[in-house]
Amino acid sequence: MPQKIDGQPCVAVIGGGYAGIRAARDLDDIANVVLVEPRDSFRHNVGALRAMVRPDWMPNIFMSYEKLLANGKVVHDRAAQVQPGRVELASGQVLDADFIVLATGSQYPFPAKDDETSSELSKKKYLRINENLESAKHVLLLGAGVVGVELVGEILARWPEKQITLLDPSADVLKGQYPEQLRAALREMLSSEGVDLRLGEGLRDLPQAAAGEVTPFVAETTSGARIEADLWLQCFGGGVTSDYVVGSLAQARTESGRLRVHDDLRVQGHDTVYAVGDIADLGLPTAFIADVQADIAARNIRVQITGEGESAEFQDPFPHLVVPFGTDKGTGWMVNQDELLDTATVKQLKGDHLLIAMYTDRLGLTDGAWTIGH
Structure with missing residues (x-):
């Protein structure tokens, strides 16, 4: 060329x-x-976890490249x-x-990211896992980092009574150099929602059931405890x-x-x-x-x-972390700021909209043309 x-x-x-x-x-x-x-569309992975629990909202994460470049081209x-x-x-x-x-x-493991090149195939995967989550009684999530915590919040915002166990071999939630008060706030948020948070232990083996599928299974932790659940998802390993x-x-x-x-x-x-x-x-x-x-x-x-x-x-330029917990809850941290972000600020910065408007603008898209199949 x-x-x-x-x-x-x-x-x-x-x-x-x-x-x-x-x-x-x-x-x-x-x-x-x-x-x-x-891929045939831009995938807004920031919104992927909400796409999994909200089929009506899911098309928002598929954005067209058609207006990104005025002179160049997308191959x-x-x-x-x-x-x-x-x-x-x-x-x-x-x-x-x-x-x-x-x-x-x-x-990163689905549903946080998806490797399908076809938007239509990807949408079918999100719809299937939504159906499976809705019918599952006990969900086991492996990994208590940002993805695991946010995924708990999205699931409970959609199905408040869902039983969830969040398991991580690390001694605390959220790896990385973040303040203890942020970790404490996340632990409290999970506990107040009735989540079975188990830190410092992992699984001896991954469940034989495929991730995201509804199949009753019993998993044994490294401490010898048994967990009975019927759906599991991997929230680590990127x-x-x-x-x-x-x-x-x-x-x-x-x-x-x-x-x-x-x-x-x-x-x-x-x-x-x-x-x-x-x-x-x-x-x-x-x-x-x-x-x-x-x-x-x-x-x-x-x-x-x-x-x-x-x-x-x-x-x-601005070390920070904003952790939505569904649309209406969450916490966060900003460098040189003593207090954590309150729920209203988290909702305004990210939780309510997950930056959809920012990236539709970045892609040069207008109302009615900013998703594929919306």
Whole structure:
């Protein structure tokens, strides 16, 4: 494929998640942008857990790419091999790129994330698990991190009487460098809702029943206790896939699969290849950080293209965590703030809307055209 149109350099953005759409949009006015993304729609994973319990709300997380780029284009394909200056797609097509932005994100067990390329198939999965959850009597959730806690809240907001056990081998909820008062607030929130919270113990073996399916089972914990339930979900075990980077780029890969980057988001040892979001070995793997990093990478590429302005470096601009517990409850923490966020603030910042309007705007969509099959 020609690398220049009207003399503009080609920027290949690999991955159409939170970081990818930001980088592609921000460079669309000065470069020939090609966004490579296998899925037929943007998946707003921030809202995935609510999509599972609210079929009427579920279409909101499927957003069209059709208006993201005014000049560039979206290619629905998968990157098979990427090296400096060259992107080979699974279809065999080759892109000659002056700049490359790696933004392939991370994987996580369904329903927090879904790997289906087809929106229609993905919607069917969410509808099926909704039906199964509705009929299940006792739900076992494995993992008491942010996903596990938020999933408890979404389930109880929809089915307040549902029996839930939340199990984690860690000594406390919520891994990471967060204040104890936040963890205490989350424990209290779970306890007040009648959740059977079991910390410091895991399962000897995962249930033989498939995750998300209604099948009675008995699970034994590492302490020897028995848990009888009829549906379980995995809320741990995310990771990144970067085996498509080859040649000199592969040397920047860490054991976890993330790529070592400089503070300006360039992959170590490379001047024209950037990595942003979860695949970058810098910062927390959140949608907020992905957006910030994509903005910095796009600004730096703009400087390289135009020769104007100053390059930027990544610094976590606003350490925080907002944890909705359904639409009307939750808590959160912001750096340099003594008190935790109250329920009203959590609802305003995230819990009520889960940032739907922000990303429909980011994708350039208007009312009536911002979902597929809405």
